[in-house]
Amino acid sequence: MTARDFVSSDKFNELVRSRWTFSFIMLAILFVMYYGYIFLVALNREFLAKMVGNNITMGTVLFVLVIIGAWLLTVVYVLWANASYDKKVEALKKDLQ
Amino acid sequence: MESTLGKPNLTAILFFVLVVIGTMVITYFAARKTKTTSEFYAAGRSVTGFQNGLALAGDYMSAASFLGISGMVALKGYDGMIYAVGWLVGWPALMFLIAEPLRNLGKYTFADVVASRLRQGPIRIASAVGGILVVLCYTIAQMVGSGKLIQLMFGMPYEMAEIIVGVVMLLYVLFGGMLATTWVQIIKACLLLFGVTVLTLLALNKFGFSISNMLGQVQAMYPDANMLNPGGLIKNPLDALSLGLALMFGLLGLPHILMRFFTVPDAKEARKSVVYATSFIGYFYLVIPVVGFTAAVLIGKDAILGIDKGGNMAAPALAELLGGTPFLGFIAAVAFATILAVVAGLTLAASSAMSHDIYVSVFKKGTATEAEQVKVARISVIIFGIFAVGLGILFKGQNVAFLVGLAFAIAASANFPALFLSIVWKKFTTQGAVWSILAGALSATVLIIISPTVWVDVLHHEKAIFPLKNPAVVSMTLSFAVAFIASIMTPDKKAQDQYEEDKIRVYLGVGAE
Numbered sequence: 348m349t350a351r352d353f354v355s356s357d358k359f360n361e362l363v364r365s366r367w368t369f370s371f372i373m374l375a376i377l378f379v380m381y382y383g384y385i386f387l388v389a390l391n392r393e394f395l396a397k398m399v400g401n402n403i404t405m406g407t408v409l410f411v412l413v414i415i416g417a418w419l420l421t422v423v424y425v426l427w428a429n430a431s432y433d434k435k436v437e438a439l440k441k442d443l444q
Numbered sequence: 445m446e447s448t449l450g451k452p453n454l455t456a457i458l459f460f461v462l463v464v465i466g467t468m469v470i471t472y473f474a475a476r477k478t479k480t481t482s483e484f485y486a487a488g489r490s491v492t493g494f495q496n497g498l499a500l501a502g503d504y505m506s507a508a509s510f511l512g513i514s515g516m517v518a519l520k521g522y523d524g525m526i527y528a529v530g531w532l533v534g535w536p537a538l539m540f541l542i543a544e545p546l547r548n549l550g551k552y553t554f555a556d557v558v559a560s561r562l563r564q565g566p567i568r569i570a571s572a573v574g575g576i577l578v579v580l581c582y583t584i585a586q587m588v589g590s591g592k593l594i595q596l597m598f599g600m601p602y603e604m605a606e607i608i609v610g611v612v613m614l615l616y617v618l619f620g621g622m623l624a625t626t627w628v629q630i631i632k633a634c635l636l637l638f639g640v641t642v643l644t645l646l647a648l649n650k651f652g653f654s655i656s657n658m659l660g661q662v663q664a665m666y667p668d669a670n671m672l673n674p675g676g677l678i679k680n681p682l683d684a685l686s687l688g689l690a691l692m693f694g695l696l697g698l699p700h701i702l703m704r705f706f707t708v709p710d711a712k713e714a715r716k717s718v719v720y721a722t723s724f725i726g727y728f729y730l731v732i733p734v735v736g737f738t739a740a741v742l743i744g745k746d747a748i749l750g751i752d753k754g755g756n757m758a759a760p761a762l763a764e765l766l767g768g769t770p771f772l773g774f775i776a777a778v779a780f781a782t783i784l785a786v787v788a789g790l791t792l793a794a795s796s797a798m799s800h801d802i803y804v805s806v807f808k809k810g811t812a813t814e815a816e817q818v819k820v821a822r823i824s825v826i827i828f829g830i831f832a833v834g835l836g837i838l839f840k841g842q843n844v845a846f847l848v849g850l851a852f853a854i855a856a857s858a859n860f861p862a863l864f865l866s867i868v869w870k871k872f873t874t875q876g877a878v879w880s881i882l883a884g885a886l887s888a889t890v891l892i893i894i895s896p897t898v899w900v901d902v903l904h905h906e907k908a909i910f911p912l913k914n915p916a917v918v919s920m921t922l923s924f925a926v927a928f929i930a931s932i933m934t935p936d937k938k939a940q941d942q943y944e945e946d947k948i949r950v951y952l953g954v955g956a957e
Contacts, residue, residue: 350945350948351941351944351945353948354944354945354947354948355944359947359951362951363947363951366951367868370540370541371540373536373540374536374537374540374541377533377536377537377540381529381533381688381692382684382685382688384529385526385530385678385681385684385685385688386681386684388526388674388677388678388684389678389679389680389681389683389684390681392673392674395673395674396672396673400656401656401660402656402657402659402660402663402672403655403656403659404672404673406522406525406672406673406674407522407525407659407672410522410525410526410528410529410733411730413529413533414528414529414532414726414729414730415726415730417532417533417535417536417722417726418536418722418723418726420536421535421536421539421718421719421722422719424536424539424540424715425539425715425716425718425719428544428712428715429712433712436951436952436953439952440952440954443948443952443954
């Protein structure tokens with residue numbers, strides 16, 4: 348099997364597709380999180396000023412959530428890549444030999 | 445208590461000398477392992493994911509983000525926190541879109557990736573121009589900022605500060621290459637994270653470890669300033685979108701950050717390093733507001749403004765108040781180490797663009813011997829080092845804050861589109877890459893000059909010609925549009941075939957350097 352046939356095989360294409368599908372889903376979540384936050388800052392200040400605790404505003408809570416959320420996305424990506432992507436890569440590498 | 449800020453401080457100098465001696469010892473050992481090009485630029489690909497994560501964090505957490513954001517929170521409150529979030533969100537995007545393919549396709553620079561299936565000459569020149577422009581803007585901002593900071597902290601003359609930064613950083617890069625630079629970054633990142641943690645704990649201790657108590661005192665002290673809510677940083681959504689795009693995708697086009705991914709052995713370690721980097725940087729931005737708010741309460745805004753109009757001395761002043769002169773000395777030395785490390789990383793990135801992309805790949809058409817390549821790399825390090833110090837002195841006293849925004853705008857509009865499209869778009873061509881890089885770099889530069897950031901804040905005109913503070917939304921769109929049109933107009937069958945063949949390397953890592 349030539350390199351060309353290999354990369355046009357269904358198995359390989361499935362790998363590429365799953366990689367980018369997952370990446371773009373994660374990117375979309377990141378966008379919703381970050382721009383959701385930024386647009387709230389720009390457009391809905393009353394919501395951010397809401398007190399959710401003693402001196403803790405909704406804005407402060409969201410600040411923490413966006414940072415932790417962004418970090419969690421990287422963790423989820425690595426867990427996915429280790430569990431799913433790497434296994435497919437190993438299988439494909441065996442086929443290549 | 446009489447402040448020793450701005451006076452030569454014995455503990456500061458002691459800690460500073462310790463940091464320099466420690467890093468020089470590392471440089472000495474690194475130098476013995478730095479003989480080939482791969483060792484000089486990529487530390488022999490021997491860096492682990494954890495180490496690279498720390499080094500990436502070291503590269504990214506500059507003195508500007510430590511002193512600048514804590515100062516901004518101290519003076520403006522919540523706006524500083526919005527800013528901090530923006531600096532973090534590029535990291536997940538870097539992981540999803542770039543990190544692994546970059547590692548698998550590249551050798552020493554991001555231009556390797558763009559040029560991998562296109563015509564070497566024009567691509568290398570265009571990417572090197574984009575890369576060097578970004579690094580230069582970033583370096584000038586860092587050098588001018590560092591001269592001022594060192595002056596404020598140690599009372600040292602500005603020019604002398606520039607020269608010391610230049611010389612020490614040259615020693616690291618010149619002799620120890622990427623290996624020494626990486627270890628300098630790791631040490632600096634650990635010192636910075638340690639210093640910030642201690643400062644935060646000391647600060648929280650004053651409020652009985654209650655965030656709510658701290659924020660309550662901020663509110664009580666500045667009832668009219670509305671410190672706990674957004675202020676004037678983001679007013680209209682389009683401005684917010686544009687700044688957000690620049691910060692997020694700018695990271696994906698910063699040459700000194702991208703270069704770090706070639707120091708790890710494979711794509712798996714590359715992705716691991718992003719998680720570690722995001723953990724350290726996220727933690728850093730999460731706790732920095734505590735430092736800022738505490739400084740606002742315990743030092744007071746007027747006193748902070750009295751030391752430095754930009755508010756940059758909020759964190760050092762707080763360190764002195766809470767931990768005395770020795771702790772101030774430690775924080776000042778950490779800030780100095782931070783500056784050294786960031787400038788060293790930038791210099792290495794500029795050197796790789798000049799020597800690997802331009803000299804070796806364009807002039808020598810890839811035929812230079814190992815010895816010659818390392819020699820040229822070192823010469824370009826010296827040239828860039830002299831430039832950095834010279835420009836730092838030249839721009840003394842200038843308002844260069846816009847240069848960081850410009851660096852991110854060019855990175856997002858010139859480097860990122862070409863890099864991303866060369867990974868994901870089969871029909872991308874040489875013409876498409878070259879013209880999109882040029883269009884992105886040029887439009888970002890011109891638009892930022894006529895934007896409020898420069899036209900009003902620096903040149904003091906009444907009203908800006910271009911309404912947005914950061915041009916990324918326009919310049920990035922333009923760059924992608926140009927890439928698309930130019931590529932469609934110049935179909936390249938060979939590049940498309942090569943794209944298919946490269947897939948084995950991109951997705952499986954087979955054949956990666």
